[in-house]
Amino acid sequence: xxxADVLLxxxxxxxxxxxxxxxxxxxxxxxxxxxxxxxxxxAGMYLVLTAELVAWVQVLIYVGAVxxxxxxxxxxxxxxxxxxxxxxxxxxxxxxxxxxxxLGLAAVLVDAYRxxxxxxxxAGTAERLGDQIFRSWVLPFEVLSVLLxxxxxxxxxxxxxxxxxxxxxxxxxxxxxxxxxxRSR
Amino acid sequence: MRPVIPYVTxxxxxxxxxxxxxxxxxxxxxxxxxxxxxxxxxxxxVTADTTVRAQLPHGGQVFALFVIVxxxxxxxxxxxxxxxxxxxRATVAVDEVPLAERSPASAAxxxxxxxxxxxxEGAR
Amino acid sequence: xxPTILLxxxxxxxxxxxxxxxxxxxxxxxxxxxxxxxxxxAAIALGVAGAAVALVLATALLVTLDAxxxxxxxxxxxxxLTVTLGVRLDGAAALVAVAVxxxxxxxxxxxxxxxRRGPHDDVDVDHRYPPYAxxxxxxxxxxxxxxxxxDLIMLLVGWEVMGLCSYLLIAHDRRxxxxxxxxxxxxxxxxxxDVGFLLGIALLGVSAGSFRIADVLAHxxxxxxxxxxxLLLLAGVAGKSAQFPLxxxxxxxxxxxxxxxxxxxxxxxxxxxxYAVTRLYPLFDxxxxxxxxxxxxxxxxLLLGALAATAQDDLKRVLAWSTVSQIGYMTGALAxxxxxxxxxxxxxxxxxxxxxxxxxxxxxxxxxxxxMSRMGGLRRGMPVTFxxxxxxxxxxAGLPPLSGFWxxxxxxxxxxxxxxxGAGPAPSWVGWLVWLAGLAGVxxxxxxxxxxxxxxxLGTTRSPLAHPHDPPAVLRWPLLLLAxxxxxxxxxxxAGAFAERxxxxxxxxxxxxxxxxxxxxxxxxxxxxxxxxxLALGAGLAWARWRRDPAADPATALGPLRPVLARAFRxxxxxxxxxxxxTAALARLVRTADEVVVDGAVEGSGRAASGLGGGLAAxxxxxxxxxxxxxxxxxxxIGLAAVLIGGVA
Numbered sequence: 001x002x003x004a005d006v007l008l009x010x011x012x013x014x015x016x017x018x019x020x021x022x023x024x025x026x027x028x029x030x031x032x033x034x035x036x037x038x039x040x041x042x043a044g045m046y047l048v049l050t051a052e053l054v055a056w057v058q059v060l061i062y063v064g065a066v067x068x069x070x071x072x073x074x075x076x077x078x079x080x081x082x083x084x085x086x087x088x089x090x091x092x093x094x095x096x097x098x099x100x101x102x103l104g105l106a107a108v109l110v111d112a113y114r115x116x117x118x119x120x121x122x123a124g125t126a127e128r129l130g131d132q133i134f135r136s137w138v139l140p141f142e143v144l145s146v147l148l149x150x151x152x153x154x155x156x157x158x159x160x161x162x163x164x165x166x167x168x169x170x171x172x173x174x175x176x177x178x179x180x181x182x183r184s185r
Numbered sequence: 186m187r188p189v190i191p192y193v194t195x196x197x198x199x200x201x202x203x204x205x206x207x208x209x210x211x212x213x214x215x216x217x218x219x220x221x222x223x224x225x226x227x228x229x230x231v232t233a234d235t236t237v238r239a240q241l242p243h244g245g246q247v248f249a250l251f252v253i254v255x256x257x258x259x260x261x262x263x264x265x266x267x268x269x270x271x272x273x274r275a276t277v278a279v280d281e282v283p284l285a286e287r288s289p290a291s292a293a294x295x296x297x298x299x300x301x302x303x304x305x306e307g308a309r
Numbered sequence: 310x311x312p313t314i315l316l317x318x319x320x321x322x323x324x325x326x327x328x329x330x331x332x333x334x335x336x337x338x339x340x341x342x343x344x345x346x347x348x349x350x351a352a353i354a355l356g357v358a359g360a361a362v363a364l365v366l367a368t369a370l371l372v373t374l375d376a377x378x379x380x381x382x383x384x385x386x387x388x389x390l391t392v393t394l395g396v397r398l399d400g401a402a403a404l405v406a407v408a409v410x411x412x413x414x415x416x417x418x419x420x421x422x423x424x425r426r427g428p429h430d431d432v433d434v435d436h437r438y439p440p441y442a443x444x445x446x447x448x449x450x451x452x453x454x455x456x457x458x459x460d461l462i463m464l465l466v467g468w469e470v471m472g473l474c475s476y477l478l479i480a481h482d483r484r485x486x487x488x489x490x491x492x493x494x495x496x497x498x499x500x501x502x503d504v505g506f507l508l509g510i511a512l513l514g515v516s517a518g519s520f521r522i523a524d525v526l527a528h529x530x531x532x533x534x535x536x537x538x539x540l541l542l543l544a545g546v547a548g549k550s551a552q553f554p555l556x557x558x559x560x561x562x563x564x565x566x567x568x569x570x571x572x573x574x575x576x577x578x579x580x581x582x583x584y585a586v587t588r589l590y591p592l593f594d595x596x597x598x599x600x601x602x603x604x605x606x607x608x609x610x611l612l613l614g615a616l617a618a619t620a621q622d623d624l625k626r627v628l629a630w631s632t633v634s635q636i637g638y639m640t641g642a643l644a645x646x647x648x649x650x651x652x653x654x655x656x657x658x659x660x661x662x663x664x665x666x667x668x669x670x671x672x673x674x675x676x677x678x679x680x681m682s683r684m685g686g687l688r689r690g691m692p693v694t695f696x697x698x699x700x701x702x703x704x705x706a707g708l709p710p711l712s713g714f715w716x717x718x719x720x721x722x723x724x725x726x727x728x729x730x731g732a733g734p735a736p737s738w739v740g741w742l743v744w745l746a747g748l749a750g751v752x753x754x755x756x757x758x759x760x761x762x763x764x765x766x767l768g769t770t771r772s773p774l775a776h777p778h779d780p781p782a783v784l785r786w787p788l789l790l791l792a793x794x795x796x797x798x799x800x801x802x803x804a805g806a807f808a809e810r811x812x813x814x815x816x817x818x819x820x821x822x823x824x825x826x827x828x829x830x831x832x833x834x835x836x837x838x839x840x841x842x843x844l845a846l847g848a849g850l851a852w853a854r855w856r857r858d859p860a861a862d863p864a865t866a867l868g869p870l871r872p873v874l875a876r877a878f879r880x881x882x883x884x885x886x887x888x889x890x891x892t893a894a895l896a897r898l899v900r901t902a903d904e905v906v907v908d909g910a911v912e913g914s915g916r917a918a919s920g921l922g923g924g925l926a927a928x929x930x931x932x933x934x935x936x937x938x939x940x941x942x943x944x945x946x947i948g949l950a951a952v953l954i955g956g957v958a
Contacts, residue, residue: 004186012194019198019221023205028214035217038198042224045191051231051246054253058227061253066220066260073213073264077271087210089280089934094207097942102200104945108952109192118235120186124246133250136241144254151258158265161272207938215937279933 004120007048015041026087028079032071039063050123191232198225212267212277216260223256314380316370317396317457320363320406321467324413325450327359331443349438356417356442360449364410367453371403379523381459391519395459397588400810401652405584406456408659409577411794413449415787416572417442419667422783423568423674441481445572448474452577456584461510461520464585468506468549471578472499478573479565488564495558502548502555509541513592526591539592539599542585543606550582550636553610557881559633560617563625563679567670570625575632575662580655583639587648594646594734604644604739608746611637613877615753619760620864620874623679624669627761630877631705632662634750638720641743646733647723649811653802654720657712661704661795667788668698671780672765676772681761682862686770690777695766697788702758704795707751707844715799721747721840751840755847760863763851768859 018038022031039062046055122128133141198221205218227249234245241247271277334348334355381395424436451474454467473496480492514520516538517528530538546552551559551574562574573579586593586603593600614634621627635658642651671694672687673679688695704713724747727733727740779785801807854863864871873879931939 002186005190008186008190008194012190015194016197016201019201022221023201023208023214023218028211031214031217035220038221039224042228045194045228046231049186049191049231049235051234051249054227054231054246054249057250057253061257062220062224066257069260069264070213070217070220073216073267076268077211077213077277079211079213086278087214088208089210091208093938093942094204097207097938097945098200098202098204100200101203101941101945101948102197104949104952105199106193106196109196110189113187113189113192113236115187115189117187121235121242124234124243129243129246129250132241132243132247137247137251140251144251148254148258151262155261155265158262158269203941207934207941210934215933282932284930284932 004048008045011041011044011048014038015045026083026085027081028074028084028087029071029081032067032074035070036063036067039067050120053124053126053129186235188232188236191228195225195228195232198222198228210278210280212270212279213264215279216263216267220256220260223252227252311378311380313370313374313378313398314396316366316373317398317402320366320370320457321450321454323362323366323450324359324446324453327355328443328446328448328450331355331439331446334439334443336437336440352439352442353417353421356446357414357421359446360410360414360417363449363453364407364414367403367406367410370398371407374398374400374403379459381521381523384460389518390514391521392462393460393519393521394463395521396457397459397522398457401584401587401648402456404656404807404810405580405652406453408656409449409452409456412572412576412659412663412791413445415663415667415791416568417445419571419670419784419787420445420566420568422781423566423670437481441478441566444474444477444481445569448478448573448578452581455581459522461514461522461525464522464588465507465510468545468581468585469503471573471581472496472503472549475499475562475573475578478569479562481566481569482564485564487561491558491561491564495562498555498558499548502545504544505541506545506548509538509543509545512538512541522588526589530592530595532596535592536596536598539596540602542589543599543603546582546586546603546640547606548582550579550640551610551633552582552606552636552640553613554880554884556610556613556633557877557884560626560629560877563623563629567625567666567673570629571663571666571670574629575666576659579632579636580639580659583636583643583651583655586640586643587652590643590648593643597734597736600644600646600735601739603640604735604743607637607639607641607644608742609637610634611641611746611750612753613637613880615750615757616874617877618757619753620867620871622682622862622875624672624681624684624761624765625666625679627681627757628662628665628669631665631754631757632658634754635662635705638717638747638750641747642720642723644735645724645727645740645743646735647719649808650716650719650723652811654716657704657716657795657798660791660798661701661711661713664697664788664791664795665701665705667784667791668694668701671784671788672777674780674784675777678772681764683772684765685768685772686766687777688766691766691779693779693785694788697792698762698766700792700796702762704799706755706758706848707840709841710799711796712794712799715802717747717751718837718840719802721751722836725836748839748843752843752847755844756851759848759851760855763855763859764862768855771860 015038018034018041021034022038025031025034039058043055043058043063046052046058202218202220202222202225205221206215209215209218230245230249230252232245234243237245239245267277270282274281331352334352336348377397377399379395379397381393381397383391384394385392420438420441424438424441448471451467451470455464455471458464458467476492476496479495480488482488510520512534513525513530516530516534517525519525544555548555559574559579563570565574593603611634614630614632614637618627618630618634621630635654639651639654639658642648642654669679672684672691675691676684676687678684700711704711707714707717709715721744723733724740724744727735728737728744729740731737731740733740780788850866851863854866867874876882
């Protein structure tokens with residue numbers, strides 16, 4: 001076992017353990033924090049696997065933005081601070097399907113790779129990944145940027161308070177025209 | 186480096202994510218479980234980069250980046266929906282969303298007993 | 310086209326034109342009385358003119374026709390089956406045409422006076438004369454078409470139009486509540502017969518390959534087809550000529566105006582069945598089974614009609630049942646193989662029955678009721694009517710030397726011949742049946758004829774408020790003119806030329822050479838005494854009963870049988886139970902089936918589709934947890950299947 005293996009094993013254990021706690025805890029806010037631990041461990045694994053850019057992007061976006069958003073949502077939906085009892089649905093279908101999926105996948109992968117060893121490739125630096133993205137994967141990149149724009153617009157539209165109110169309450173004149181930059185409806 | 190270690194980790198994380206999606210009642214926790222699943226997939230992609238000699242180098246890592254972008258977009262829209270649902274129903278329990286078209290909303294019978302915060306009793 | 314053919318073609322055409330033109334006149338008075346008068350006058354002119362011209366044409370035809378002629382053109386060719394337009398003229402057709410036209414003219418003239426506002430009518434009664442006269446003209450045209458038609462389909466057309474006109478005319482007087490029901494009953498009962506008639510014609514036409522009567526008669530039909538076709542034709546005859554079992558409509562049809570009863574239900578339409586059989590007699594000659602059935606029906610009808618007439622109180626109903634009975638004589642003559650005797654009786658019956666109906670109309674017009682129990686002692690006030698009725702009833706009963714005596718004797722002689730000597734195509738038991746029934750019928754006919762005369766004209770007046778008087782000229786002259794043939798037509802039977810015309814035109818074949826001698830219509834001999842004795846017996850019994858108590862009804866002699874006979878052995882009720890109620894029930898069943906099953910299937914399929922859609926939608930409408938579980942479980946199973954089937958490399 002090389003050092004990389006040891007590191008991977010340890011970080012993997014942390015990730016899986018934190019994951020167990022994310023799906024198992026009765027404290028809503030702690031679930032979010034356990035998710036941070038899990039994602040951080042994963043970032044470490046990426047580093048060991050020489051995927052540097054991915055690791056830093058993981059920390060930046062996942063841990064930095066996504067989890068923050070999740071915690072914001074937890075707070076905005078007035079989650080109780082202490083333990084809650086009604087967080088879970090019946091466990092047997094979840095265990096069945098989740099266990100089946102996870103263990104099945106693990107079995108397949110173990111069967112495929114056994115205890116073989118591979119050489120670690122060249123590091124995935126920003127320069128090398130950028131070279132790949134803007135040469136071979138530029139079209140998906142552009143499509144993704146359009147997708148992000150769509151998601152942005154969609155999130156704004158979905159957040160409007162008029163959705164669901166009866167039509168009499170919707171007054172186009174009360175639209176905040178200055179927030180839209182003077183666009184009329 | 187033994188690739189089976191990160192692979193098995195990813196498999197277990199995926200299974201945990203599935204478990205979480207099916208087990209949790211709070212919509213935000215369901216989204217957290219979905220994030221677990223997405224991260225498991227990312228790990229597999231990055232590990233595959235080391236085990237598979239692809240024609241395009243670092244293809245797995247590039248895809249992992251794309252998945253991260255997608256996950257960010259998805260969480261943005263998803264949480265907007267969850268917040269709007271909370272505004273209408275004062276609850277984000279996924280099994281309390283009424284599906285029948287003309288039955289009156291059961292918003293009054295929320296488990297938390299919170300009053301409808303500015304939400305209306307309009308039809309879905 | 311020879312003149313006779315032209316005459317024959319014009320015969321139905323002229324009244325048809327008169328009728329169609331008359332239908333264009335306004336039926337009811339619109340506004341000023343001058344409008345009503347104009348329309349009525351125009352209708353009268355059209356009707357009388359149409360009938361008069363038809364009579365002239367028919368007489369001309371009778372005079373100029375020396376040999377049977379026939380002409381036709383192909384109208385439709387249905388791939389091997391031809392329908393022709395044509396006329397077939399022989400002596401019988403000419404004579405019957407003259408009779409029809411004469412009675413039609415008499416009725417048209419008589420109706421002018423009958424359908425005028427009389428002393429018993431309300432002030433604002435509307436007789437709707439224009440459609441009435443037009444329908445009579447149409448009817449005349451249809452009957453003449455039946456008489457001259459050279460093609461079975463044309464005959465059928467005339468047949469059906471007659472039925473239609475009969476329906477319209479029976480229901481003419483809208484003040485009577487029973488008229489529409491009577492009209493519907495007449496139409497439906499004759500319709501039942503007409504179905505058989507149509508099938509018989511179809512069988513004959515298909516078998517012969519053409520509907521032309523000459524072709525049908527000349528063709529060699531297989532025996533089974535022939536017998537079946539003849540039996541089916543008899544169904545139509547039974548319906549139109551009111552024979553048992555389709556006789557129930559005729560007494561109820563008396564709800565129509567009396568001139569209509571005279572024209573349609575005494576002289577012409579009911580005789581059309583007999584005439585059709587004589588037209589097609591060569592076919593019936595070869596189907597003894599059909600003739601046997603006809604003989605049975607004739608005997609039953611004869612006695613049924615006569616017995617029912619004995620118990621009626623309504624004057625017109627007595628005459629109606631009498632018609633049923635007399636037509637039984639005619640069909641009986643046909644059954645025993647003597648069409649000339651049947652036609653002779655048809656002609657005399659047309660005269661004396663029309664006379665009787667028109668006289669009854671005069672009586673009803675004067676007294677205001679049709680019930681004999683409210684008449685009596687009318688002889689003093691209405692002498693002309695009285696003597697005309699005597700002539701008519703004498704002819705009916707068979708009193709020599711009036712016409713009915715000679716013609717009825719001809720029928721009885723033919724029946725006796727068939728019974729005793731086996732003459733005629735039918736088996737001899739048919740002859741016995743017809744002969745004995747006919748003889749018994751003579752006695753019963755005499756009885757009810759005498760009763761009618763005594764009840765109506767003699768004895769004390771039972772309706773003191775009426776001031777009976779002889780009818781005005783327009784009603785009287787048709788009576789007087791019809792009394793002449795009613796009295797004297799029988800003597801024409803002595804003329805060979807007359808008898809020769811009555812023989813049906815049969816093409817001579819080597820097996821059956823045509824008779825060189827004219828058929829004997831009049832048989833003078835000792836066999837005349839038996840009917841005369843029975844006549845004296847029947848009349849005497851009625852007169853004796855009346856003498857005992859002039860105020861009472863001689864029908865009380867019938868005792869407990871009277872209600873049964875008055876309702877004609879309750880055959881109406883039998884018909885109602887056997888036919889009307891099941892048909893009505895079937896109609897209700899069909900309607901329910903249509904509403905519940907057919908409509909239900911249509912609506913049910915709609916509802917089922919909606920329900921299925923709703924069910925599927927409910928299944929589909931899964932809450933998020935269930936949907937997520939479904940998706941993920943499905944993905945797991947697919948992955949498992951891929952691993953197991955594909956194998957792990």
